[in-house]
Amino acid sequence: xxxxxxxxxxxxxxxxxxxxxxxxxxxxxxxxxxxxxxxxxxxxxxxxxxxxxxxxxxxxxxxxxxxxxxxxxxxxxxxxxxxxxxxxxxxxxxxxxxxxxxxxxxxxxxxxxxxxxxxxxxxxxxxxxxxxxxxxxxxxxxxxxxxxxxxxxxxxxxxxxxxxxxxxxxxxxxxxxxxxxxxxxxxxxxxxxxxxxxxxxxxxxxxxxxxxxxxxxxxxxxxxxxxxxxxxxxxxxxxxxxxxxxxxxxxxxxxxxxxxxxxxxxxxxxxxxxxx
Amino acid sequence: xxxxxxxxxxxxxxxxxxxxxxxxxxxxxxxxxxxxxxxxxxxxxxxxxxxxxxxxxxxxxxxxxxxxxxxxxxxxxxxxxxxxxxxxxxxxxxxxxxxxxxxxxxxxxxxxxxxxxxxxxxxxxxxxxxxxxxxxxxxxxxxxxxxxxxxxxxxxxxxxxxxxxxxxxxxxxxxxxxxxxxxxxxxxxxxxxxxxxxxxxxxxxxxxxxxxxxxxxxxxxxxxxxxxxxxxxxxxxxxxxxxxxxxxxxxxxxxxxxxxxxxxxxxxxxxxxxxx
Amino acid sequence: xxxxxxxxxxxxxxxxxxxxxxxxxxxxxxxxxxxxxxxxxxxxxxxxxxxxxxxxxxxxxxxxxxxxxxxxxxxxxxxxxxxxxxxxxxxxxxxxxxxxxxxxxxxxxxxxxxxxxxxxxxxxxxxxxxxxxxxxxxxxxxxxxxxxxxxxxxxxxxxxxxxxxxxxxxxxxxxxxxxxxxxxxxxxxxxxxxxxxxxxxxxxxxxxxxxxxxxxxxxxxxxxxxxxxxxxxxxxxxxxxxxxxxxxxxxxxxxxxxxxxxxxxxxxxxxxxxxx
Numbered sequence: 131x132x133x134x135x136x137x138x139x140x141x142x143x144x145x146x147x148x149x150x151x152x153x154x155x156x157x158x159x160x161x162x163x164x165x166x167x168x169x170x171x172x173x174x175x176x177x178x179x180x181x182x183x184x185x186x187x188x189x190x191x192x193x194x195x196x197x198x199x200x201x202x203x204x205x206x207x208x209x210x211x212x213x214x215x216x217x218x219x220x221x222x223x224x225x226x227x228x229x230x231x232x233x234x235x236x237x238x239x240x241x242x243x244x245x246x247x248x249x250x251x252x253x254x255x256x257x258x259x260x261x262x263x264x265x266x267x268x269x270x271x272x273x274x275x276x277x278x279x280x281x282x283x284x285x286x287x288x289x290x291x292x293x294x295x296x297x298x299x300x301x302x303x304x305x306x307x308x309x310x311x312x313x314x315x316x317x318x319x320x321x322x323x324x325x326x327x328x329x330x331x332x333x334x335x336x337x338x339x340x341x342x343x344x345x346x347x348x349x350x351x352x353x354x355x356x357x358x359x360x361x362x363x364x365x366x367x368x369x370x371x372x373x374x375x376x377x378x379x380x381x382x383x384x385x386x387x388x389x390x391x392x393x394x395x396x397x398x399x400x401x402x403x404x405x406x
Numbered sequence: 407x408x409x410x411x412x413x414x415x416x417x418x419x420x421x422x423x424x425x426x427x428x429x430x431x432x433x434x435x436x437x438x439x440x441x442x443x444x445x446x447x448x449x450x451x452x453x454x455x456x457x458x459x460x461x462x463x464x465x466x467x468x469x470x471x472x473x474x475x476x477x478x479x480x481x482x483x484x485x486x487x488x489x490x491x492x493x494x495x496x497x498x499x500x501x502x503x504x505x506x507x508x509x510x511x512x513x514x515x516x517x518x519x520x521x522x523x524x525x526x527x528x529x530x531x532x533x534x535x536x537x538x539x540x541x542x543x544x545x546x547x548x549x550x551x552x553x554x555x556x557x558x559x560x561x562x563x564x565x566x567x568x569x570x571x572x573x574x575x576x577x578x579x580x581x582x583x584x585x586x587x588x589x590x591x592x593x594x595x596x597x598x599x600x601x602x603x604x605x606x607x608x609x610x611x612x613x614x615x616x617x618x619x620x621x622x623x624x625x626x627x628x629x630x631x632x633x634x635x636x637x638x639x640x641x642x643x644x645x646x647x648x649x650x651x652x653x654x655x656x657x658x659x660x661x662x663x664x665x666x667x668x669x670x671x672x673x674x675x676x677x678x679x680x681x682x
Numbered sequence: 683x684x685x686x687x688x689x690x691x692x693x694x695x696x697x698x699x700x701x702x703x704x705x706x707x708x709x710x711x712x713x714x715x716x717x718x719x720x721x722x723x724x725x726x727x728x729x730x731x732x733x734x735x736x737x738x739x740x741x742x743x744x745x746x747x748x749x750x751x752x753x754x755x756x757x758x759x760x761x762x763x764x765x766x767x768x769x770x771x772x773x774x775x776x777x778x779x780x781x782x783x784x785x786x787x788x789x790x791x792x793x794x795x796x797x798x799x800x801x802x803x804x805x806x807x808x809x810x811x812x813x814x815x816x817x818x819x820x821x822x823x824x825x826x827x828x829x830x831x832x833x834x835x836x837x838x839x840x841x842x843x844x845x846x847x848x849x850x851x852x853x854x855x856x857x858x859x860x861x862x863x864x865x866x867x868x869x870x871x872x873x874x875x876x877x878x879x880x881x882x883x884x885x886x887x888x889x890x891x892x893x894x895x896x897x898x899x900x901x902x903x904x905x906x907x908x909x910x911x912x913x914x915x916x917x918x919x920x921x922x923x924x925x926x927x928x929x930x931x932x933x934x935x936x937x938x939x940x941x942x943x944x945x946x947x948x949x950x951x952x953x954x955x956x957x958x
Contacts, residue, residue: 142714146707150593151450152464153644155422158447159471162418168444168720171710174703179594180654188704195711195820208654211629211641264629265644268471317702318731353763353816365763368705368817378732378760426869427726428740429920431698434723435747443694444720455870456930484930487905487917540905541920544747 141226141279143170144196146189147205148177149267156265157205160272165279171196180208182232184389187298187313190237191369198223203275205267206234216250216270217293218284226278228271233296240297248288250274255287301325307338307396312389314369319380322373323393327366330395336404337364340394341374342387346405348374362405417502417555419446420472422465423481424453425543432541433481436548441555447472456484458508460665463574463589466513467645474499479551481543482510492526492546493569494560502554504547509572516573524564526550531563577601583614583672588665590645595656598649599669603642606671612680613640616670617650618663622681624650638681693778693831695722696748698741699757700729701819708817709757712824717831723748732760734784736941739850739865742789743921750775755827757819758786768802768822769845770836778830780823785848792849800840802826807839853877859890859948864941866921871932874925875945879918882947888956889916892946893926894939898957900926914957 143161147154154175161170173192177185185206193202207214207230215231222243227235231249239245255274274287301310301324308329314322321341330337330350337350349356349363357363357377362384367373372395374381382388419437423430430451437446449468453461461482469478483490483506491507498519503511507525515521531550550563577586577600586601597617606613606626613626625632625639633639633653638660643649648671650657658664695713699706706727713722725744729737737758745754759766759782767783774795779787783801791797807826826839853862853876860881866874873893882889882902889902901908901915909915909929914936919925924947926933934940 142719144707151452152468152592155420155449155468156471156644158449159468162447162476163471163473166444167418167447168718171714171719173707173710176703192704192707192711195708195715197715200714209629209631211627212631264641268644316704351763353761355761355764365816368708368820427728428744428868431696431725431744432747432920434725435744438694438723438752439747439749442720443723485905485907487903488907540917544920 140281141169142196142200143275143279144173144193144200144202145170146173146177146185146192146202147175147267148179148181148185149175149205151175153265153267156268157203157272160268161276164273164276169279177206179206181389182206182208182234183296183298184314186234186237186296189234190241190298193238194241196225199225201226201228201275201278202235202238203271204229204234204238205271206230207232207267210266211264215291216266216274216288217247217291218250218274218278218287219245219247219293220284221245226275226284228275228278230266231291231294233294236293236296237298239293245293246284247291247293248284249291250288299324303329304396307394310393310395312341312387312391312393315382315388318375319382320367320373320375321381321385321387321391321393322367322369323371325372325393325395327370327372330366330372337372338396339364339372339374340392340397341385342391344385347403348405351375354378416557417445418472418476419551419555420449420469420476420478421446422449422453422461422468422478423451423543424455424457424461425451425481427451429541429543432544433479433548436544437552440549440552445555453482455482457665458482458484458510459572459574460590462510462513462572465510466517466574469514470517472501475501477502477504477551477554478511478514479547480505480510480514481547482506483508483543486542487540490570491567492542492550493523493567494526494550494554494563495521495523495569496560497521502551502560504551504554506542507567507570509570512569512572513574515569521569522560523567523569524560525567526564575600579605580672583670586669586671588617588663588667588669589647591658591664594651595658596643596649596651597657597661597663597667597669598643598645599647601648601669601671603646603648606642606648613648614672615640615648615650616668616673617661618667620661623679624681627651630654692833693721694748694752695827695831696725696745696752696754697722698725698729698737698744698754699727699819700731700733700737701727701757703727705817705819708820709755709824712820713828716825716828721831729758731758733941734758734760734786735848735850736866738786738789738848741786742793742850745790746793748777751777753778753780753827753830754790755823756781756786756790757823758782759784759819762818763816766846767843768818768826769799769843770802770826770830770839771797771799771845772836773797778827778836780827780830782818783843783846785846788845788848789850791845797845798836799843799845800836801843802840851876855881856948859946862945862947864893864939864943864945865923867934867940870927871934872919872925872927873933873937873939873943873945874919874921875923877924877945877947879922879924882918882924889924890948891916891924891926892944892949893937894943896937899955900957903927906930
């Protein structure tokens with residue numbers, strides 16, 4: 131019976147949220163009613179609540195690696211129930227994005243190329259009856275994602291729309307480095323900046339940075355292990371940017387820095403010994 | 407080789423627990439030995455340990471949305487090793503439930519209709535040899551769920567039993583509202599009550615509630631965002647009931663309320679300004 | 683398109699890490715580009731960071747239950763970017779292990795039998811272009827695991843190597859008990875020791891143990907529930923070893939014990955009343 135109802139989805143569906151597992155389960159239940167759960171890949175349900183911009187950065191990093199044509203369903207939606215639009219976006223590589231129009235989807239859409247956005251219309255999407263007004267993830271986005279996974283054209287689910295533009299902050303180049311900021315703090319407390327790793331000259335063994343106004347001279351490390359337990363350092367993150375880390379510890383706690391903290395690379399070498 | 411051994415399950419299996427991931431992995435290993443892991447949908451492994459009644463509420467909310475015929479395996483089992491019975495339950499829509507007889511399964515079983523319960527007999531279930539006495543989830547429930555997923559009749563795995571009755575507390579109606587309680591605190595600290603959203607008269611812009619003896623007059627909000635950061639308010643939860651929330655904060659912490667806290671809707675308007 | 687690119691994997695792939703969900707998503711994206719995500723079973727991404735030896739114990743417990751022939755991809759890799767080798771290991775039952783050569787894989791490899799290890803050579807593995815130097819999990823181990831899942835011989839991906847030997851500490855037997863240690867603290871704060879449950883004589887109702895130098899006489903319990911809320915006790919863990927627990931509480935916090943703490947079973951009965 132189940133097998134008969136779960137018609138074959140042609141696309142993968144990734145699922146990203148700040149919902150926590152129990153609410154996310156309700157989203158998965160809706161998906162399971164119309165597509166095979168084996169096509170759904172959960173990325174995370176523990177993004178920082180209300181942290182739309184950090185989530186946009188993390189979503190882009192997580193989702194760009196998936197095959198062309200994947201449907202990315204993303205729910206970080208503090209404005210649910212308010213006036214923000216619900217969106218579906220078609221991209222150049224055939225991927226589709228579904229979620230709230232609050233900037234969350236924008237960096238990923240740009241990365242996947244030539245985004246065309248549509249404002250979802252609930253009556254066209256169909257889906258489950260609305261229990262409350264607070265859970266579009268379950269009641270609107272999940273049914274929309276399921277239909278897209280089965281090959282429905284996004285244009286059939288809504289009307290063309292101009293999405294809210296949000297771009298991950300770009301760093302600026304200086305003579306001997308650049309000005310940027312922390313764009314993500316990971317679960318280890320590593321500070322992920324938007325300063326490209328390539329801006330560190332080859333062969334450097336230390337770097338001069340300023341994090342949240344604090345001048346630091348740090349070892350430029352090739353591994354976490356080489357930092358040594360409890361020592362501060364900088365290294366090339368897996369996002370292709372500079373990160374500031376503490377060996378087996380939390381740089382966020384040590385430096386009292388969070389997303390948005392200014393980070394300067396280069397500049398006058400601080401009158402401080404090597405900070406480790 | 408693997409493909410040959412993993413005979414095709416006809417049903418989906420959902421998996422819910424308070425085990426945390428490493429113990430849950432042992433449950434999944436047992437399932438993977440006899441059904442295709444692609445048929446397994448994990449709902450959460452982070453339910454509050456020992457919170458059987460809250461877990462029963464959350465399980466019902468998560469699982470009722472899945473297709474008819476699904477097998478729901480649920481393990482919140484502080485009495486494991488003691489005298490509580492192991493159960494399989496068959497429901498009207500063809501769904502099957504497997505777990506301990508401590509009330510956890512009861513609200514879901516009632517929601518799915520006409521439950522018939524069976525006390526699992528280990529020698530009929532088969533399954534893996536018992537390593538300890540403390541992990542029926544892996545040693546008994548998982549093998550039982552796998553057999554049910556492959557179409558085995560629950561009556562073949564045990565003997566008819568009368569399950570422990572537990573019902574999510576029902577609120578009582580009053581002239582201008584009702585008396586209820588907090589039945590779930592979600593990861594954001596939102597207080598989910600059992601008071602139906604429909605008991606708030608249409609058009610209201612504020613509601614009078616008493617939470618854990620504290621009288622409050624709260625804005626009746628249509629979205630979390632409209633609460634404003636740090637402000638208290640009430641809104642319709644995705645469970646169809648009233649919830650008390652703080653914009654980008656935790657109502658549980660603010661009001662020092664937890665599961666079981668009394669909540670009154672209506673009554674004499676408190677001599678307090680609008681609490682936000 | 684996607685279906686065409688995701689050629690069928692013949693083997694299951696389990697995925698274990700300390701990465702947290704967002705980095706793990708990048709690993710899953712790489713896998714999804716060459717094998718069907720439905721073949722991937724995630725075990726946990728929340729192992730203690732930097733706790734390689736505890737992770738080795740937990741990995742072995744989680745993974746040994748999976749079907750013969752499974753590919754186990756494990757990433758707890760504080761030495762990434764340094765000199766530790768990347769490994770693939772073939773075992774007697776046809777299973778394959780992929781991960782860093784830091785001891786993490788060794789106990790599982792021994793349990794699965796007759797391990798033959800190969801040092802992965804990036805140019806033979808292929809895989810995605812390297813963004814940084816800090817994420818072999820995504821850039822090297824995931825492509826290797828995907829190729830193994832599709833039946834590639836491990837010998838084709840690297841050169842024979844002698845892996846770093848790490849064995850979970852073995853307890854020693856004494857006249858009336860044994861000497862061992864805590865090898866894992868689970869999410870409930872239960873202290874999992876390496877002392878076999880079988881070393882407790884049948885029929886005992888109390889046991890004498892010394893945990894982190896503290897002498898204790900504890901009830902030998904058959905269930906967590908029978909401990910009673912807040913009471914200390916000992917029982918047979920689901921790992922086949924003795925565990926020390928507190929009813930609805932954390933033994934780790936109560937006894938200030940962690941992984942590596944010495945545990946003695948038996949010995950002179952302490953001059954203390956029954957500790958509960």
